[in-house]
Amino acid sequence: MKTVNPLWNFFISIKLTVVLLLSLAMTSIIGTVLPQNKNPQFYEGYGPIGVRLIEHLNLFDMYHAWWFQGLLLLLMINIVVCSINRLQKTGSLIWGPASDIRPDRFVGRKDARTLDDARDTEALIKSYEPLVRRWFPGCQVLRTENQVVIYGEKGRWSRLGVYIVHLSVILLLVGGLVGSFFGFEGFVTLPEGETTDTVHIHGTGQTLSLDFQIRCDRFSISRYENGMVKEYRSSLTLLENGAPVLQKDIIVNDPLRYRGINIFQSSYGKLAPQQQDSPALPEPGPDTEYHLHFLSKESGMTYTRHAKVGVEVDIPEGLGKFLIVSYEPQTDFHGRPLGPALKGILTPMEGEPVDVVLPIRFPGFDRMRSGDVAIAVIPPRPSPPAALPDEETRYYTGLQVTRDPGVGLVYAGFALMIIGCFVSFYLSHQQVCVVIDDQQGRRRVTLSGIANRNKISMQHRIEKIFGAMTKV
Amino acid sequence: MSSLNSSLLLSVSTFVFGLAALLYISALIFKKISLTQPARWIMVGAVLTTTAGVILRWVESYEMGIGHAPLSNLYESLVFFAWTAGVIYVGVEYKYKNPIIGAFATPIAFLAMAYASLSPNISDRIQPLVPALKSNWLIAHVVTCFLGYAAFAIAFGLSLMFLIRSTNPEKQDGILGHIPELDTLDELTHRMVLFGFLFLTAGIITGAIWANSAWGTYWSWDPKETWSLITWFIYATLLHARLMRGWQGKKIAWLSIVGFAAVLFTYFGVNLLPGLHSYGKA
Numbered sequence: 063m064k065t066v067n068p069l070w071n072f073f074i075s076i077k078l079t080v081v082l083l084l085s086l087a088m089t090s091i092i093g094t095v096l097p098q099n100k101n102p103q104f105y106e107g108y109g110p111i112g113v114r115l116i117e118h119l120n121l122f123d124m125y126h127a128w129w130f131q132g133l134l135l136l137l138m139i140n141i142v143v144c145s146i147n148r149l150q151k152t153g154s155l156i157w158g159p160a161s162d163i164r165p166d167r168f169v170g171r172k173d174a175r176t177l178d179d180a181r182d183t184e185a186l187i188k189s190y191e192p193l194v195r196r197w198f199p200g201c202q203v204l205r206t207e208n209q210v211v212i213y214g215e216k217g218r219w220s221r222l223g224v225y226i227v228h229l230s231v232i233l234l235l236v237g238g239l240v241g242s243f244f245g246f247e248g249f250v251t252l253p254e255g256e257t258t259d260t261v262h263i264h265g266t267g268q269t270l271s272l273d274f275q276i277r278c279d280r281f282s283i284s285r286y287e288n289g290m291v292k293e294y295r296s297s298l299t300l301l302e303n304g305a306p307v308l309q310k311d312i313i314v315n316d317p318l319r320y321r322g323i324n325i326f327q328s329s330y331g332k333l334a335p336q337q338q339d340s341p342a343l344p345e346p347g348p349d350t351e352y353h354l355h356f357l358s359k360e361s362g363m364t365y366t367r368h369a370k371v372g373v374e375v376d377i378p379e380g381l382g383k384f385l386i387v388s389y390e391p392q393t394d395f396h397g398r399p400l401g402p403a404l405k406g407i408l409t410p411m412e413g414e415p416v417d418v419v420l421p422i423r424f425p426g427f428d429r430m431r432s433g434d435v436a437i438a439v440i441p442p443r444p445s446p447p448a449a450l451p452d453e454e455t456r457y458y459t460g461l462q463v464t465r466d467p468g469v470g471l472v473y474a475g476f477a478l479m480i481i482g483c484f485v486s487f488y489l490s491h492q493q494v495c496v497v498i499d500d501q502q503g504r505r506r507v508t509l510s511g512i513a514n515r516n517k518i519s520m521q522h523r524i525e526k527i528f529g530a531m532t533k534v
Numbered sequence: 535m536s537s538l539n540s541s542l543l544l545s546v547s548t549f550v551f552g553l554a555a556l557l558y559i560s561a562l563i564f565k566k567i568s569l570t571q572p573a574r575w576i577m578v579g580a581v582l583t584t585t586a587g588v589i590l591r592w593v594e595s596y597e598m599g600i601g602h603a604p605l606s607n608l609y610e611s612l613v614f615f616a617w618t619a620g621v622i623y624v625g626v627e628y629k630y631k632n633p634i635i636g637a638f639a640t641p642i643a644f645l646a647m648a649y650a651s652l653s654p655n656i657s658d659r660i661q662p663l664v665p666a667l668k669s670n671w672l673i674a675h676v677v678t679c680f681l682g683y684a685a686f687a688i689a690f691g692l693s694l695m696f697l698i699r700s701t702n703p704e705k706q707d708g709i710l711g712h713i714p715e716l717d718t719l720d721e722l723t724h725r726m727v728l729f730g731f732l733f734l735t736a737g738i739i740t741g742a743i744w745a746n747s748a749w750g751t752y753w754s755w756d757p758k759e760t761w762s763l764i765t766w767f768i769y770a771t772l773l774h775a776r777l778m779r780g781w782q783g784k785k786i787a788w789l790s791i792v793g794f795a796a797v798l799f800t801y802f803g804v805n806l807l808p809g810l811h812s813y814g815k816a
């Protein structure tokens with residue numbers, strides 16, 4: 063006997079599920095309307111009340127906010143408690159012995175079909191049992207004093223489908239949690255020929271040392287005839303204690319995985335000529351006018367424009383306007399020095415203006431920013447080609463480096479969720495019962511079936527069996 | 535190049551879809567059930583023309599030396615959506631023998647085709663694939679999502695019929711009389727939602743796997759992902775709400791309509807939000 067625990071009752075309620083799912087749906091909208099993870103200045107545009115709200119409710123990173131995670135936690139408890147409760151109640155339906163069947167449950171049904179037959183019981187069993195067996199191979203004949211029951215069932219285990227779905231939700235949530243506690247996401251920018259073991263963690267400025275080194279042997283881009291990029295390829299070598307242990311070319315969608323660490327092709331750039339072998343060249347100083355490259359990500363076209371500091375220029379293809387605000391002699395990105403850069407404001411045709419930083423030495427830097435256009439500064443004083451004769455352009459590759467020990471759980475959750483949904487939507491637990499009652503001189507036969515879903519197809523099946531029974 | 539190309543075929547199929555939709559709607563408005571006879575065959579014709587157009591487009595991309603499945607941009611996915619909705623509808627009509635459903639289902643397929651063909655913002659050129667889109671998971675992702683969306687679209691049409699029919703469930707003559715019984719509509723809507731939910735789930739999952747192989751994170755809460763999850767939450771709510779007392783019928787029909795609105799927003803609205811991730815942005 064269970065005492066009625068109000069908390070328990072709260073958590074077994076499917077009303078709570080509906081409320082939680084709807085709340086998750088509605089609150090999730092906020093983070094798609096309010097840009098996430100911007101710097102504090104960005105949110106000042108939302109007014110003093112807006113800023114307070116955003117701060118208190120962590121709306122700038124709402125999917126990791128306490129209240130959003132709280133909703134997920136409630137959902138998780140709801141699922142666990144609900145499943146335990148239902149398993150206690152209906153577990154015997156799934157695991158209990160078949161002999162528990164109660165013929166009266168079948169005979170009493172409105173849609174039961176009956177017929178009278180004069181033959182004796184054994185003859186009836188002989189003729190009916192194969193009909194039932196055709197659909198329900200494991201059917202059995204149960205005899206009592208004045209009643210014989212032919213009972214068939216199948217798909218009992220399909221009742222587990224719903225539990226599989228719910229278990230999968232738990233796996234996904236736990237997997238996500240494991241990943242966020244024990245995993246990391248970072249990046250490495252690595253010039254061709256160089257080696258590193260240092261990863262910059264996204265969004266924190268922290269770094270992390272891998273216990274092996276990554277060397278970029280070569281980076282290459284291939285293009286389609288129309289100039290669109292076909293493939294980015296980095297040839298990487300992993301080294302342990304200076305000795306190569308693994309060599310692989312990675313391209314987008316084909317990462318390198320080694321000892322739980324994943325390395326993805328993510329961006330690239332050209333090293334400005336000054337960086338090639340002659341770091342002693344003077345820094346490019348502030349100018350009043352610059353050459354800018356605008357690369358349209360949509361069309362793959364590049365446009366070159368002159369721009370004066372403080373004067374807005376139009377970007378072709380209606381991609382908006384760009385304004386150079388200032389020249390900064392020294393900038394850095396997550397602690398990595400980038401050297402001199404231009405700061406500017408990009409105003410797209412639609413949407414908010416964004417601040418962009420264009421390091422002069424890393425023309426590919428701006429490609430890491432998502433957006434319709436990537437901007438690069440053509441170095442104001444390119445080193446004369448004579449100084450560096452046939453030297454090939456040197457690239458650096460941008461690698462995303464991650465570890466996520468939760469991924470296994472998440473993928474297991476994915477598999478179980480699809481299996482569970484399929485089982486619970488399309489398979490059913492079907493039971494069919496032929497009851498033969500002895501009544502003075504003739505036999506009354508009742509046929510009826512129960513299914514826990516797809517009841518219509520169960521009815522069709524009953525009609526079919528009944529049709530066959532009346533024929534013989 | 536032959537003069538018969540995929541663009542032409544797909545433009546033709548837009549009009550064929552339009553004709554079928556027009557006939558189904560006329561049958562409903564003018565109470566002429568006989569009109570649905572030709573409508574059915576025209577609908578089958580539209581599906582076949584679209585099938586041919588899609589296959590031809592696939593072949594053309596190989597002839598251009600940039601071969602890929604025709605599922606890589608907005609135009610192609612809309613065409614696939616219309617095709618799927620068409621196939622599902624033809625299946626439903628065949629199985630349930632109620633042609634009036636067509637007046638609510640076929641216009642959706644037509645609108646998708648028309649939008650794909652006529653909108654100035656949608657290019658129907660065959661483009662090569664940027665690196666991030668070269669993935670079999672992407673194909674699985676697009677196919678499963680759009681199967682789901684198409685089922686939800688038909689569930690939406692059925693839910694509208696449910697709400698219209700429920701204004702006067704007893705009426706047996708007139709237009710209302712031709713709309714299926716409430717129970718049938720409810721059952722059909724539920725079937726469509728289950729099918730859609732299974733495929734939306736598969737779509738989100740294949741999308742996550744694709745993201746994980748391209749960027750190293752299976753989930754990053756970008757607006758498009760988030761909206762597909764919102765859609766998923768709404769339909770999950772629907773599945774559970776059905777189990778609660780007093781939540782059959784109209785409320786479920788409304789949830790299915792809200793769910794389809796979320797589908798539309800996931801697909802078209804997200805691009806209006808700040809923060810971006812337009813279709814297939816690398």
Ligand code: HEM
Nearest residue numbers: 074075076079137140141144224227231483486487770773
């Ligand atoms: C994201 C979370 C959840 C998902 C994706 C989910 C998914 C599902 C699915 C797909 C079904 C089958 C529906 C049908 O056959 O029509 C189902 C049924 C059910 N769910 Fe959930 N569910 C979730 C959370 C919960 C929670 C928190 C509870 C706790 C009360 C719950 C209780 C149930 C019950 C009682 C059923 C009906 C089982 C039956 O038909 O025998 N679900 N759920």
